[in-house]
Amino acid sequence: MLENKFSFELITQSGKARLGIIKTPRGNIDTPAFMPVGTQGSVKGVFLDDILDTNTQIILGNTYHLLLRPNIEILRKFNGLHKFINWPKPILTDSGGYQIMSLSKFNKIDLKLGAIFKSHLDGKKIILSPEKSIQVQKAINSDIMMVLDECPKLTKDKKIISKAIDVSTEWAKRSKTEFGNNKSKALFGIVQGGLYRDLREESLSKLKKIGFDGYAMGGLAVGEKQNEMFKILKETTNLFPDSKPRYLMGVGTPSDILGAVREGIDMFDCVMPTRSGRTGLAFTWEGKLNLKNAKFQNDKMPLDPKCEIRNLNKYSKSYLNHLIKSNEMLASMLISLHNVYFYQQFMREIRKNIKNGTFDVFYEKYIKLLK
């Protein structure tokens, strides 16, 4: 039965790796969990009906994109994103901070006003305050909202990172005030601090004082090396409260996810399954396959003989190779769906191995193979 409030339960651990369950009024989420990304209200190239069949329990929507298009008014007309796009399960929305840094043509951080930027669509000037970000996320009717943060580009400059922590902490407070008291939804804080343990600790400690339903690691997966990311996780995840979900934003390859789960991370999101799908790259238990490669031209085997979603196990690699070479949209459709399916199978195996106390064996087997 679905409960009417948001909660997180830690079920068991295998080393630092955690098995848990997030409960929301729209559905439960088994953790560690992977969230496919529906940037503009569509997980690119895939029907959401099929996403449901992959056992995906939550998807991510991007506040920045949805604010620009369709816009708040239309989202409100549909009582939020779920009905607009036909997705009955939980949605997590980011706050827009990351996209403002990476996408908009001009951006300026004003502690008081918020993020000031020009739309990458039409150059229109927009001010996104912490309050506005939460208002947009409420219009989206998202189940898990993120505070607006300042996400600096990869840097070793402690001053820049410190300033981002100051801004982000202040905005986190204002986000929480705007979020108000709503037990059916969740608001997550975002920890900044780059690759510095002391800065991460400072940021987290300030956020914990404010108090959130979950804590995210922001400012990673922005160009650092995998071992740098694993190192900062190793140094800091023990500082996070055990009783709240931990979310590593924008990560990553199966190997990235595996290493982060090992450090105690519970939630992930990434465009990789669908973006790779559109370029003919398939994730499999044997590693990543480039289906454009001529060696697949005569390969009559499917990507996964056991995958019955949309009859994916009836499509040979030979046919996929043909579709890619012929520039047929169906190639993107089939491989993107396969990849989301693979990611969710992978998360299921991770959860099974944590439950069985065999996570370390699983980790050793796949950490290099699935990079």
Next chain:
Amino acid sequence: MLENKFSFELITQSGKARLGIIKTPRGNIDTPAFMPVGTQGSVKGVFLDDILDTNTQIILGNTYHLLLRPNIEILRKFNGLHKFINWPKPILTDSGGYQIMSLSKFNKIDLKLGAIFKSHLDGKKIILSPEKSIQVQKAINSDIMMVLDECPKLTKDKKIISKAIDVSTEWAKRSKTEFGNNKSKALFGIVQGGLYRDLREESLSKLKKIGFDGYAMGGLAVGEKQNEMFKILKETTNLFPDSKPRYLMGVGTPSDILGAVREGIDMFDCVMPTRSGRTGLAFTWEGKLNLKNAKFQNDKMPLDPKCEIRNLNKYSKSYLNHLIKSNEMLASMLISLHNVYFYQQFMREIRKNIKNGTFDVFYEKYIKLLK
């Protein structure tokens, strides 16, 4: 029960409009029938599972494209196109003649050798003789094959058309010899003759002497006006044998189909449902809608409230408008599928109205609306 040989039965008529059934070992085809086009082994942007759900009973494959890619060897490895693409029902293949005229960079007609052309993919010189075309169609394992013809561009020059008839007649003979005696498959002849009744009659009469399982009107839908096409059909369809299916190649809009059915045509193929789908054009009972249009931004209604395939009736026009503007692949996927569904609903209504003797009423209602 499926029969082991190809046959056609004319069930009833409403005026000249014919209701019939084509039987093949891979399935029956109710006529008038519409065939979605799977040029390169994919009906663009649509899963073939979903095409099945639209009540499509046959699709078309293009010999020219499939000869170039994947190629005959790969098709033979899969015992033909059906298994390669996962389509269990009948496939009709054209002969390659039309594409050689419209696509290849250089082409020359040599009565003895065949069509000599350069591949539009890599410029490689290829000779397609009538025999080779049938051999490729046999490698495709297609259920209804077409003779190789010379399809001239739209012209009023009787000499050019006459020459094309001479070549096409000769090639039709050779195609039939190569096809041999195979009751489980069908071979159709292609009538040329442009917009001239006398030339069409000459071409058809020569083909009838050779004897085919069906007769196609070629060289139409090449740029002439709709009323010119209807006129030549009106003047010539009574010359076709009643006992064989009549196929109007490459046609067309719902209105084109309606007018041609009225003249006694049984089969159609066209890329229009999927090509329009990729540009945001939807076919509906109210006419063609350009979903890019801003007026749909706030339209919460689906394209067809009754269409349950893939939950299409859950997608609002507002959402489709958003997806198109956002350049999301899902827009093409949803609208292309809707359009194929609409075409098949339209064909079903045509058949129902012929059966009920009300075809003329149906014709008057939609001939202008569905142009």
